[in-house]
Amino acid sequence: MNLDIWMRENPLSYIWIGSYAVAFLIFAIEIAMVVHKRKVTLQQVRLMREAEESEEG
Amino acid sequence: MNKLSLFSLLILVVRRDLVLAMRRRADVLTTLIFFVMVVSLFPLGVGPEMDMLRKMAPGVLWVAALLASMLSLGRLFSADYLDGTLEQMLLAPQSLSVLVLGKMASHWMVSGLPLVLMTPVLGLQFDMSIEAIAVLILGLLLGTPILSMVGAIGAALTLGLRGGGVLLSLLVLPLCIPVLIFGTGAVEAVTSGLSVSSHLSLMGALLVLALAFTPWVTAQALRISME
Amino acid sequence: MAINWFKYSAPTTFYGLAGKLIPWFAISAAVLCMVGLYIGFVVAPADAQQGEFYRIIFIHVPSSILSMFLYLIMAAYAAMGLIFNTRLSSMMASAIAPTGALFAFISLWTGALWGKPMWGAWWVWDARLTSELILLFLYLGFISLHASIDDPRRADRAAALLAIVGSVNVPIIYFSVQWWNTLHQGSTIKFTGTSMHIAMQQAMFTMLVACWLYAITVTLMRVRSIILERERHTKWITELAEVKA
Numbered sequence: 404m405n406l407d408i409w410m411r412e413n414p415l416s417y418i419w420i421g422s423y424a425v426a427f428l429i430f431a432i433e434i435a436m437v438v439h440k441r442k443v444t445l446q447q448v449r450l451m452r453e454a455e456e457s458e459e460g
Numbered sequence: 461m462n463k464l465s466l467f468s469l470l471i472l473v474v475r476r477d478l479v480l481a482m483r484r485r486a487d488v489l490t491t492l493i494f495f496v497m498v499v500s501l502f503p504l505g506v507g508p509e510m511d512m513l514r515k516m517a518p519g520v521l522w523v524a525a526l527l528a529s530m531l532s533l534g535r536l537f538s539a540d541y542l543d544g545t546l547e548q549m550l551l552a553p554q555s556l557s558v559l560v561l562g563k564m565a566s567h568w569m570v571s572g573l574p575l576v577l578m579t580p581v582l583g584l585q586f587d588m589s590i591e592a593i594a595v596l597i598l599g600l601l602l603g604t605p606i607l608s609m610v611g612a613i614g615a616a617l618t619l620g621l622r623g624g625g626v627l628l629s630l631l632v633l634p635l636c637i638p639v640l641i642f643g644t645g646a647v648e649a650v651t652s653g654l655s656v657s658s659h660l661s662l663m664g665a666l667l668v669l670a671l672a673f674t675p676w677v678t679a680q681a682l683r684i685s686m687e
Numbered sequence: 688m689a690i691n692w693f694k695y696s697a698p699t700t701f702y703g704l705a706g707k708l709i710p711w712f713a714i715s716a717a718v719l720c721m722v723g724l725y726i727g728f729v730v731a732p733a734d735a736q737q738g739e740f741y742r743i744i745f746i747h748v749p750s751s752i753l754s755m756f757l758y759l760i761m762a763a764y765a766a767m768g769l770i771f772n773t774r775l776s777s778m779m780a781s782a783i784a785p786t787g788a789l790f791a792f793i794s795l796w797t798g799a800l801w802g803k804p805m806w807g808a809w810w811v812w813d814a815r816l817t818s819e820l821i822l823l824f825l826y827l828g829f830i831s832l833h834a835s836i837d838d839p840r841r842a843d844r845a846a847a848l849l850a851i852v853g854s855v856n857v858p859i860i861y862f863s864v865q866w867w868n869t870l871h872q873g874s875t876i877k878f879t880g881t882s883m884h885i886a887m888q889q890a891m892f893t894m895l896v897a898c899w900l901y902a903i904t905v906t907l908m909r910v911r912s913i914i915l916e917r918e919r920h921t922k923w924i925t926e927l928a929e930v931k932a
Contacts, residue, residue, distance in 0.1 A: 638863035
């Protein structure tokens with residue numbers, strides 16, 4: 404199979420693309436998700452705060 | 461009214477659940493039919509070659525038993541939850557753990573035991589030897605109560621939730637893997653002529669552990685779900 | 688100066704502390720990761736038997752270790768929340784769960800990629816890989832249960848009980864999978880070098896610390912969002928700079 408041959412001839416590329424790139428991609432996605440969650444939560448809290456303020460005022 | 465001893469309380473709960481189950485016999489039968497159907501699907505899926513089926517048999521039967529138990533676990537507490545009996549049980553002065561143990565016992569009698577009784581027939585379908593079937597039955601006798609008990613924890617945690625049955629299976633199946641491994645391991649040991657005592661005694665140890673801890677843990681789970 | 692640790696067990700103060708710590712953990716994680724990978728790929732020599740392929744361990748082993756320890760830490764926080772009724776403990780447990788699950792996934796993925804050159808197959812039912820898969824299921828169960836319950840109190844406490852039951856089960860599951868694996872004479876992914884070259888050890892240790900620091904960073908970030916969400920009705924949240932902006 405082509406993949407097997409390529410793998411044996413380019414072990415470092417195989418490791419870098421297959422393992423490390425995937426791992427870093429996952430880390431990047433995780434960080435992006437956490438940042439996004441923070442943004443969304445802050446928005447919600449602001450909306451809630453404005454709603455309360457307009458009620459009092 | 462004289463104070464009930466813990467044992468007579470247990471008997472009371474078991475009798476009540478059995479009577480209720482008998483009134484809804486369909487529930488009991490559907491679990492059994494599911495078990496038989498799943499087991500019969502495998503030869504249809506992998507082909508009728510007897511050698512392969514004989515090798516697969518313990519695994520297939522055990523996995524099917526696991527799945528069938530998962531199906532019936534949803535009903536363990538839901539009926540009592542819906543009509544308010546469960547709330548009364550939580551408020552009762554008697555030990556909740558004992559009540560829970562009673563429910564687990566009746567669940568096993570209604571779901572687990574019929575599976576065990578059905579196994580010889582299915583084992584013959586897979587051309588299992590008599591010794592293999594015997595060890596399979598023994599393993600299931602020890603293992604299906606464990607499934608009922610560990611599953612009860614899941615049933616208590618997922619009480620009244622939308623995700624219901626599937627979520628329960630997701631939570632409980634990983635915890636049941638040791639039972640699966642020892643049960644199938646025992647059958648394979650006997651077919652290879654090795655001793656089954658280690659597998660079965662490990663299973664027995666799990667059963668004792670489950671008996672000691674799961675009723676109390678399930679009671680706590682019920683309290684959490686019912687607050 | 689005596690640090691009053693209990694001061695930080697309240698969401699209000701912990702929020703601020705976490706915010707200050709995150710940049711430090713993040714930067715040290717990134718730096719150590721680069722150092723570790725440098726040692727692992729440039730300094731450490733190729734293995735006698737496995738050639739270059741062994742270099743996967745610098746991400747595989749740390750992620751395995753982390754996935755297991757994070758589960759126990761998550762369960763410990765959850766147990767504290769259950770027993771002492773501290774809100775922040777339960778929030779920490781929920782914050783750790785996704786990170787732990789992702790590390791378990793990375794461990795499985797890199798384990799499979801290591802298996803391919805070793806055994807010619809993308810998946811082998813190695814005892815450790817199989818246990819790792821079950822651990823992933825336990826994480827997913829925790830996250831699913833928490834997500835399925837609307838009431839946050841009940842969600843925290845139910846998931847905590849599940850995590851505790853899972854922790855008790857992990858040794859039993861691990862033992863039975865080992866047993867199963869030896870029965871079937873399954874393959875074992877082991878580092879077959881006689882003794883690890885010092886640079887390999889250094890690289891692995893550095894990456895392990897880097898992964899820990901990363902895990903702490905992401906968990907602290909996540910728990911701040913969880914605190915914001917759960918405490919949104921309180922006054923101190925509405926007074927926060929980032930909310931007023």
